[in-house]
Amino acid sequence: MPHSGSTHADRFPDADGYYGDFGGNHWPPHLGPVLDELAGAYEEIRSSPDFRRELDTVRTGLQGRPTPVHHLENISDEIGGAGLYVKREDLNHTGAHKINHCVGFALLARRMGKRKLIAETGAGQHGVALASAAARFGLDCEVHMGAVDVDKVDANVGLMRLLGARVVPVASGQATLKEASDSALHAYSEQHGHALYAIGSAIGPHPFPMIVRDFQSVVGQEARAQFLSITGGTLPDHVVACVAGGSNALGVYSGFLDDPEVALHAVEPLGRSARPGQHAATLTFGRPGTLHGARSVVLQDDGGGPSTVLSVASGLAYPGVGPEIAMLRATGRLSVDTASDEEAVATFVRVARSEGIVPALESSHALAFAIRLAAGRPPTERILVNLSGRGDKDVDFVLARQDGGGVLGG
Known part of the structure; x- marks a missing residue:
């Protein structure tokens, strides 16, 4: 195509x-x-x-490109809905996109x-x-x-x-x-x-923003060609990425922006709750404003300044979003969803135990939503998730958090 x-x-x-x-x-x-x-x-x-x-x-x-597209067979079988695939940016040298x-x-x-x-x-x-x-x-x-x-x-x-x-x-x-x-x-x-x-x-x-998008577009270019090869010429029905600034998202979206039949999804961190200061869901709760030199969408406090934000994923704890992501949402090309801290941590553990892959907590937000999406879609559909980074940095934090709740015993 x-x-x-x-x-x-x-x-x-x-x-x-x-x-x-x-x-x-x-x-x-x-x-x-x-x-x-x-x-x-x-x-x-x-x-x-x-x-x-x-x-x-x-x-x-140095990097070890290309990174592969991989089918999460075990979780896909558990769900029984749409097939889940991941672009393995976690396999880059230094562990992320x-x-x-x-x-x-x-x-x-x-x-x-x-x-x-x-x-x-x-x-x-x-x-x-x-x-x-x-x-x-x-x-x-x-x-x-x-x-x-x-x-x-x-x-x-x-x-x-x-x-x-x-x-x-x-x-x-x-x-x-x-x-x-x-x-x-x-x-x-x-x-x-x-x-x-x-x-x-x-x-x-x-x-x-343009320079970062262009350098990251290798993700989408590879993913598009790899998916067509894997499926015998069929594009994914959905492409999912976690979003804060938008580098990994634009990287993977870039391969599919000109394919209107491919639905694009941005997943934001809902943190502990939807209350102000308890999340970093900019596109969901923000409004137009200027941050770090660009007009975009910004989480703002009552005085119009950047709001306090919170996320279990440090890379998503940002009160703004890149201007291109903001435009894609405003034009309807991009749908926006959220995943909470609790859901991201649970998905981190699930993917590790079901697939032998340890995703970053940032990527776990995208995976959490993709698993929800897959459960409600027919088995004929395919979902591609940008697994933007590996979770080595998050293991001690997650183990401490989960062991404290008695989750990881046995």
Whole structure:
């Protein structure tokens, strides 16, 4: 089923960096030339055959691409509904999809003559991926991380430091992903002469959301071809991904955005409840606003500032969403659902015990919804889930939580 004519990626963003009503550049005006430099450099290299060959070589050698599409036969049989398949981004080097755009940013930095990469991280997967890419290409690396997350995923902090990165704990506010992003953006504004901001998701001012989407599109391109091969020419009926900023979601959606018969689903963290401050379900409860340099949908408090958020998955504890994701929801191309902390943890354990795969808590949100969806669909349908990361970082937390409830005995 080849695509024809103008594709979604050709149409969005527009020349001003907008995805419909969302996006743009809402950074301080004095940083406009910095973003113009980045946009110009990216436009030059994105069509370069030499750059593409080098990127493909790194993806094969360092990352271990392509990652497979895998049928979850045991859970599919247990459910008796639609078949469940996963795109195994957890098998990437460093354990998640994040390295897809980290190696791209590292190559871009080197071509721009930058000596350093700066970024934020939540669960640590982006930080570890960036530290690995920086080490591979001989670049300095500075990762900003909320103090709460530093304590929660100390194994990833150790990996970043082992790989040579400087980890900057951020103790302000909630001390999680939003504050880490604030800190990293500030650091970049001071160091842009010699450093490149390798943003952690498809968020921020133009051209960052476009660059991340493009580097992540390898997920969807592979998944589409692999699914057609597995099924003898049939596309999935549903494609599911967890969503905060949107990097893994746009990665897998990119292979199917121009196929209207494929339903796209975004799964947000409902946390402990639907009460304000107890979740991070931005598309479900947010409203239009500006966050980290882009117009999008934002969870806001009574004063219009970013709301307090909560999720068992550090990588989803963010009060905003990428502008392209916001547009896809607004146009009806994307449906939005939620999964609670409790459901995500239960799915983490179920997938481990039924399939021998340990998914990240972030990915467990997508899997939880997909299992619910499959139970209500006929066996003739197929659901593809982006398994965006592995759960090594979450094992101790889940064991402690579940053992405390007497769940894992025996």
